[in-house]
Amino acid sequence: MSKIHWKGVFPAVTTKLKPDHTLDIEAIRAGLERLIANGVGGVVMMGMVGENAQLSPEEKMTVLRTAVETVKGRVPVVSGVGETSTERAVAYARAAEQAGVQGLMVFPGLTYKSDARETVAFYRTVAQASPLDILLYNNPRGYGVDLTPDIVEQLLVEPTIVALKEESYDTTRVTDLISRFGDRLNVVCGVDDLLLESAALGVTCWVSGMANALPRESVELLNLLISGDLAKARRLYRALTPLYHLDTVVKLVQHIKLAEHLITGSAETVKPPRLALAGEERERTIAITRQTLADLKALAA
Structure with missing residues (x-):
């Protein structure tokens, strides 16, 4: 039984x-x-957008403890688990549980493209290390490992594996997973510019990068889709999609942090080897962000 309302x-x-x-x-x-003030349903710390791979183990735990202390149970706190070995993933899962998070978003083992047997063994071992809810992270483009429905079926013998972040960019997967597993698996949209398509197929939870910059509008969009107000949702989606496209590229962290900076004033500093955007690339993201804000203002008029 899932402890998190996905x-x-x-x-x-x-x-x-x-x-x-x-x-x-x-x-x-x-x-x-x-x-939280803008209505999010939960927060995922230490995902790729959180620069998991660039932070030290001590920094990661500091971020998790800070989140738990700040959120104070108002929404679930989920931690990404992105490690290079099963042993390290197990240790991190246990440490994250001790830090007080409610769930884990587990990446495949990083730097190695595991086959189906290895993938199942990895995820089952991590699942057995902690009682926390597990959100599987399926991003075959980024990590070379595809959690197909056949593999997912083998993983669901572990009761704590309760959700899957679908980022294969193949929306037919949404229907295949929901049809095959029903309420046993919460299918979660993991691609900002496929939200409308995923919600139309039945998804009601979304792990979003650009929601950092525009949380209220992102929450409104998902709510409109769930309520069935497609006409209004399409208009909002069209205004947001140019910015959402920036969540799907290699430098998504820099794009998101720059958009946040323009909207909230927060620093756009990233951990090397990432560098802040510069030149024409930076100006393009600034222009997209400003145009999105103008389009949102026009919609509200």
């Missing part, structure tokens, strides 16, 4: 940093308060 927008939260690349705890707290 409904609503769960932003993959950016990790706010100071100019020297250390954690900005107060900015992290302020960002979480803003997301």
Whole structure:
């Protein structure tokens, strides 16, 4: 039985940093308060958008403890688990549980493209290490491992595996998973610019990157789709989609942090080897963000 209500927008939260690349705890707290005030259903810390792979183990735990202390149970706190070995993933899952999070978003083992047997063994071992809800992360483009429905069926013998973040960019998967597993598996949209399509097929939960920048509008969009107001949802989706497209590219973290900076004033600092956007690339994201804000204002008029 899932402990988390997998409904609503769960932003993959950016990790706010100071100019020297250390954690900005107060900015992290302020960002979480803003997301909660705008109606998100949960928060995902230490995903790829949170720069998981660039932070030290100590920094990751500090972020998790900060989130748990700030959120105070108002919404679920989920932690990404992105490690290079099963042993490290198990250790991290246990540490995250001790930090007080309610769920884990588990990446495939990083840097190695596991086959189906290895993938099942990895996820089952991590699931057995903790009683927390597990959100499987399916992103074959990014990590080379595809959690097909056949593989998912083998994983669902573990009762804590309760949800799957679908990021294969193949919306037929949504219907296949819902048809095959019904209420046993919560299918979660993991691609910002496929939200309308996924919701039309029955998805009611969304792990979003650009919701960091525009949480209220993202929550409104999902609510409109769930309520069936497609005409209004389409208009809002069209206004937001140019910005949402930036969630699907290699430099999504930089794009999201720059959009947040323009909208809220938060720092756009990223951990090297990432560098802040520059030149024409930066100007394009600024232009898209400003146009999106103008289009949203026109819709509200």
